[in-house]
Amino acid sequence: MSEVGEDFLQDLEDDLESFNDDKNDEDDLGKLRSYIDHYQPAALSNYQQLNVQDVTSFPNFESNINALLSKPNDDDLTQTLATLNSLTYIAHNEILVLHNLLKLTYSTKFGELESLVPQPLQYANVVRIIETNEGNLETDAQLSKEQVLVLNMSMKSSFQACVKVDKVKILQLHELLMTVSKIRNELNSFILSKASLVAPNLCSLLGPEVTSLLLSHSGGVLELSQVPSCNLASIGKNKHLSHELHTNLSGVRQEGYIYRSSLVQEQPLESRKQMLRMVCAKVALAARVDAGHPRDDQLGRHWKNELSEKIQKLQEPPGISTTKPLPVPEDQPKRKRAGRKFKKYKQQFQLSQLRQLQNRMEFGKAEQSVIDDTGEELGLGMSKSLRVPVSQGNSAKMSKTMKRRMEQVNEQAKAFIFDGGEQHSERHIGNTDWFRHHMGNK
Template identity: 30%
Template sequence: MASLADSFLADLEDLSDNEAHLDDEEADVADMEEDADGDIADIEALNYDDLDSVSKLQKTQRYNDIMQKVEDALQKGSDISSHGTVLEDDPEYQLIVDCNALSGDIENEIIIIHNFIRDKYRLKFPELESLVHHPIDYARVVKKIGNEMDLTLVDLEGLLPSAIIMVISVTASTTSGKPLSEENLKKTIDACDRALDLDIAKKKVLDFVESRMGYIAPNLSAIVGSAVAAKLMGTAGGLTALAKMPACNVQLLGAKKKTLAGFSTAASQFRVGYLEQAEIFQSTPPSLRTRACRLLAAKSTLAARVDSTRGDSTGKTGRNLREEIRKKIEKWQEPPPAKQPKPLPVPDSEPKKKRGGRRLRKMKERYAITDMRKLANRMQFGVPEESSLGDGLGEGYGMLGQAGSGKLRVSVGQSKLAAKAAKKFKEKPYGSSGATSGLTSSLAFTPVQSFHVQDKYSSRGSWLRN
């Protein structure tokens, strides 16, 4: 057993270890607080009033290099000499992948500049942001209106539909906004110019990608179009990544989650991404678009796999798949075939096998239709039948009693069964004298000096001897 002094020393060692551990935790917490203070300091140092501190994409080297390569490629055209190389090693393919990534960055940058413009121009026309939702349209309208309070002097034709222009003019006459200062107006106009420049750069990038999709992915472009094929490939991260992706994921590329704010999801459209911009999807009736989108995603995946392996550079496979999709959608729209009347089965003309024998013959004779009923069921042409109540009322007699006297004349013939029973009865030797009187005795004497007593109600008798 350990002594009391040893136990005391062990407790002191544990206490010193815990203190060291607590010191380490306090040091980590202090480091985290310093990092948090540094982040807060960076956020506070960010000046939202300055456009250059908010929008930095156009000043990056990556943006300038890609845009310069795109402009050179658009002026030069497609280089056919490099079409035989491996797709991933082709510099034009790498430029397309970079352009797809840059296109997403440009969209995010436009949204940031749009928020900056709204914050500045809200003092002048606060209702405008609820009337014009698209960022580029909003920037064009703000640049056109400027500090003008009377919108009847501003021509917005060509920028917006006439109905929205009328609503903006009426709303501007009752707005509570005030003109901006020269400094804020200049910052707002500069932000509008930058947003419009980014939109032009985005169109150049998309034009370049679409012009090269006929070489990079000819079969995929034949199905969904060059623009949709470029967006699918850019979102997936390249043609090889798109070819490895399952069709169910290709269907959701570019889909955005919709916030219904508590409303029912029963009438909301199913989730679909860039494929809804394809011409086949738009020409399909709304009731069949769910099936068409699944079919389109499946065939697009097959076409991407063909393009990734350079299996068909002519695009014939993609055109065949597109024709197959079109025929299937047309087949879905055909009305169902008319319901044909089901014909009755052919009657069996051969006689059926029936049970025969003595028992069946007796049953037929017993329940056979009589001659009287046969005559009652028949009518003579041109001669009215007699009825039980007269004047055609009651049960009709048919041809009964039409032999001339007007009374019923029925000749009942003896059935075979009754004739056979009568014949059998006659053949039995009862030894009687044949009299039918009730006074006669059933006692009969025979030549052998014996007599036979016949019972009236049975055929059994007994013989009595002397």
């Protein structure tokens, strides 16, 4: 056969292989989309009679997912990433279902373990280590020394060794959890490498790691844009342990993916709570912009600079206010009111000459005093008496009504004195006649 014929056959084989690869890719993508459209989580109402293999079918698509991840970049990257985001969301749900089934199965033997180890993978590893006595809690289950100490103390009090559980079922659930978790990590790594193409503004604002976690949890950019900003902080939040506090020194309870971003962690503890709120508001805007297929990440970089400037202004110390001294008082005589009307008005309240003399005392001489009508002792001072001369009386102004009252009082006093004298003389004459009558008879 000639060289031309051999080249022609080789080209046909290459075209056939590429056609088969494209067909396989389409089959893989079609199978995964069909699985996503018809996905329903398993119900655990009758978990005791439920077969482990019927709980999840997600590991059956591992080969299809690996083939889709190994496919080179093409023009349909956005559609592929949307499918992978949906698969990541399904993997997250499957891990929760398997975790709940494992807790229901093992709660009869060690019910307190759920509150001590809330993470699904750690819980499965701890159960496997307890049942098989193989492995270490710190290295295999990745527990801290404090968790190991609390767990050992709890096993002495609430662990029921006499209760029998299905060991084979527990090991199968552990294996399924590990498999689904491994597939989810591979999906997250692929999305991380392609996140800047799908959500450029979110990557500029939070970084590709946090962006991929948010997209994987929500299922895509469109789904993330529909989440309110007040709920973004709780995405990826870990469950609190029973022996831990629910808040840290920063006062933040929603320690999710956004809280672990560098934009929040670079701030001091007292500013992280306020920075988290501002970042969540900008993330909601960036997700809505990225859902409309933007061309660049200009808005994400602008919002990041804006947040940095705002938090820098909030952390600045308050300005020192200069204390202004009081003005120098003017050493000049103040202007006094004068005039004929003001002088006449002041004369109404000035002291009389008699009162002025009464307020003075002679040096070295005893002051004379008199008893007034009320029985109080009054000092005379330099005045000889308290009688007011007619020519030197007080010039205080008296109203007409007061003058009329004073005249009435004087007339009443005179009438009283006159009537009282007549009655006294009559009484005196009557007594004299009475004495004469009785003394003469004797």
